[in-house]
Amino acid sequence: MKTKWNTRNNAGFKLFAVLGLGILFFIPILMVRGVVNDRLQHRESAMNSILEPIGNNFVLRGVSVAVPTVNREISDDVQWVMIQPTEYIVDADLEVSNLKRGIFDVPIFNATLSVTGKFETAATGIPEIRGEEAFLIFDTGSRKNFSKDPEVRIGNNIRLQRQEKTGLANIGYASAFIYPISVARLREGFSFQITTEGRGGKYFAMLPTSGENTFRVRSDWPDPGFTGEWLPTEREVTDDGFSAVWEIAGFNVSIGKTAVIDPTDFYSENLS
Numbered sequence: 001m002k003t004k005w006n007t008r009n010n011a012g013f014k015l016f017a018v019l020g021l022g023i024l025f026f027i028p029i030l031m032v033r034g035v036v037n038d039r040l041q042h043r044e045s046a047m048n049s050i051l052e053p054i055g056n057n058f059v060l061r062g063v064s065v066a067v068p069t070v071n072r073e074i075s076d077d078v079q080w081v082m083i084q085p086t087e088y089i090v091d092a093d094l095e096v097s098n099l100k101r102g103i104f105d106v107p108i109f110n111a112t113l114s115v116t117g118k119f120e121t122a123a124t125g126i127p128e129i130r131g132e133e134a135f136l137i138f139d140t141g142s143r144k145n146f147s148k149d150p151e152v153r154i155g156n157n158i159r160l161q162r163q164e165k166t167g168l169a170n171i172g173y174a175s176a177f178i179y180p181i182s183v184a185r186l187r188e189g190f191s192f193q194i195t196t197e198g199r200g201g202k203y204f205a206m207l208p209t210s211g212e213n214t215f216r217v218r219s220d221w222p223d224p225g226f227t228g229e230w231l232p233t234e235r236e237v238t239d240d241g242f243s244a245v246w247e248i249a250g251f252n253v254s255i256g257k258t259a260v261i262d263p264t265d266f267y268s269e270n271l272s
Helices: 007-054 183-188
Strands: 058-070 078-083 087-101 104-119 133-140 151-154 177-182 190-201 204-206 212-219 234-238 241-248 258-261
Touching: 007 087, 007 104, 007 190, 058 087, 058 104, 058 183, 058 190, 087 204, 133 151, 133 183, 151 177, 177 183, 183 190
Parallel strands: 058 204, 087 212
Antiparallel strands: 058 078, 058 133, 078 258, 087 104, 104 190, 133 177, 151 190, 212 241, 234 241
């Protein structure tokens, strides 16, 4: 006795069987993906619980001088003229350690920083300067990163005292360290040195100024990733850590050596 299967029915059964097997295989894939996503969320939560109290990523936004001026042809309101250094050097030593949250290890770094540079004869050609005082700005991404109050010295070892209420927080410098400096000193030009310590995680970033920039970073972290608009001009990576040097010419930086900020039409993204 012979039985003949209908060809159309046989093809339909095969298609149904393939779809059924596909669904059966897809169910464990969804379960695994759910477990992975859940684990990633727990990891992100663990990282945030460690990094947020210390300021998260560490960003140095540069050093500049703010000069209060008045253009009486327009109004008597204060405008800020921002002056960039002609030379800007950052030396950073990053010591990496791990903090644990549950089953997750989160790497953080302790940073020892030395920031040096100089402002050549400045404040010439600037409209009427209001008062006899300007402000040296050490701009950062977050003050929470710093475990030590920056020590700022200019010229022949003259130490500057930090000042809080300057009005500069209203034009995008809420996280900056600000130090009064005489306009007379600014006209002469001066060198500066800033030393401090701090902590951070995820990444360490430095923004160049319109002067000549040199960034030197050393660390015991053996697996660095170099990203950003400029890659190191020199680098050495070993099992014991790495060292890297960036040399960035000022003409590659979009901000000019002087810039005028009017608080009446300022938006924070101008400095982002």
